[in-house]
Amino acid sequence: MANLLELQNVSKIFGGGFFNRSNVTIAVQDVGFAIPEDRPTITAIAGESGSGKTTLARLLLGVIPPTSGNVLYKGQDIQGMSSREWLDFRREVQPIFQDPFEAYNPFYTVDHVLQRPIRNFKLASSAQERNERIAESLQMVGLQPDETLGRYPHQLSGGQRQRVMVARALLLRPRIILADEPVSMVDASLRATILRSIRDLNRDFGISVIYITHDLTTAYQMCDNIIVMYRGTVAEAGSVEEVIQNPKHPYTQLLIDSVPQPDPKAAWGEEDDESVERIDEASVVIDQCKFAPRCKFAFEECTASAPPVRILGDNQLASCFLYPESPAVEDPDIGKFFHYPEFEPAETVN
């Protein structure tokens, strides 16, 4: 199975430098996973702020180079691409960012963000073809072209603006869409609509989606697989069914317990535990479990060395010392353990 986008033992370290070697931030540490070419899938990368999920997104987009390890696209290291390959990569891997307000220049109508990529990538030979493509992709995300085009960003609602961004990504017929917190700035009632339009891109057009989020409920609803990050390392990964319904890593358990469920009868975690509030950043060294200072199960081993990634289910991995008898993972690509649903295009497009 060929890989479309692949991370090989990628690490990213910020700060430091010649005079200040001690003051470094390890944003991403030794992460490896791959998106297969033939099975379009939706993968969530979840974690709190500071977990490294946005750094991972920027590494995947090639915006920043990894400190060590490689990011490969179709087997080719994206840092060593020719300009022709780089152009293809930038067309086929499309980002959707968090803030639909900042993605626009307020002096241009929204047509600008839609026409620009067509011109840059020379995707249309005439103005008419261009406009047809724009209208088509707007309709795919549930917007009416005549109500949307010609308007300025401030004349659209937040949900509309974000859907125009989804339409823009779609315009380029990408292979992968990388959505970094696409609905965190949008009202709860509009979230469902935007997430559905992103998910439909996967179902109907076979586009793989990487959904970066802190919200485990939408990740559960939308994704096939999930990677839970904690301070740059993979805490737990696997199919959403297994990870969310039966979390093995204490961090995943804490996260899931903390999500307020929209059901007054559901319990909301345990009683306040002040000990988990403050952790001393400096005290966490590289070669230990990053979660150990907050973990209620932590024992000596946890601060002595970094936990290996272990196989805990058919489609579930966790890096935790609590499961010494489970087999450790040899292959650095955790994507091999993911669950890939059969790809069947939906019958109708809503």
Next chain:
Amino acid sequence: MTATANRTTTGTSRPLSNEVVLSVRDLHVYYGTEAGDVKAVNGVSFDLRAGERLALVGESGSGKSTMATALMRMTRPPGRIVSGSIQLGERDLLQLTESEMRRARLAEIALVPQGAMNSLNPVIRIEKQIIDGIMDHVVEDSPVDGSNSESSDRMVTDEFGALNKKPTRTELREKIADLLTNVGLSPAVGRMYPPELSGGMKQRAVLAIATCLSPKVILADEPTSALDVVVQRQIMQTLGRLQSGIDAAVILVGHDMGLVAQFADTIGVMYAGRLVELGPVDQIFEDPQHPYTRLLIDSLPSFSEKKEFVGIPGMPPRLLNLPTGCAFFPRCPSAMDVCRDTDPLDIEIRTNWRAACHLHTEPESNG
């Protein structure tokens, strides 16, 4: 999810007294624009009982934050409070003079602002920011001399929000240590500056300020919107603990229905400047009476089942020149002819539960 987790921090099953602490009647808040008045709050009435946790929810533009600022009488131009009353205890806040209102804030009704983490002054120590609030309630004619017999009493504010005496330095230090401990911070945090604190710690410091004079009502406007889920839970639990400690009522403004379900006793759903449904959280989540409430609840993702994403069709209405009839009419799946031109009235469904929808008026008007 832990089956054994208790519900001490969440309030849905707590008995509520019938004593009303805050009573809002027919409140109208408009924003003046060149094209006319935008009716952000358009005739809202409700009662808040002692110790009650009321959550005001709605989409952006529904008027919930405007409500919060109006309750503090902090509406700024072009916004203005047009009419209505806000009865807090014996007094109508809208009738107070500016200096009386200033005294009532924090002592009687305190605000935990939206993005509270950014509401602290970054160049002033936390303790000084707490002291500022307290000292603002020292009235000129308070006994300054700390030697009289009353000085050993704890600091209390009178019904006008004035402190009974000027606190001494030692008293202030003790008070700040107490407050910080209560919100789960070390007293040493008092000497720190806001940028030295994490988001969760800043929010705790803001909670310490909001509760320093034991207000009767705490208004929390999206208090955890920028925080991680784990911290969010801790902050809400701290808020719940503080609230029962000083026996205050809480108005939580937000759009996170999960948070509302877990924290509040009562939910008030706002739509286009009106309170379209108000009632007990557990019953409304089970059987919402207004179609908008039902759609809001149905659009929520949860861990319990994987379902299709259901959004609410259409757009929130523009509040400028609202047409007559129900504002939700164009988006409502159960819309009827009567909804187009007649404003729905509040209908009492059960005790302390009402909804403004023609689905509940229609049978009566026919029969």
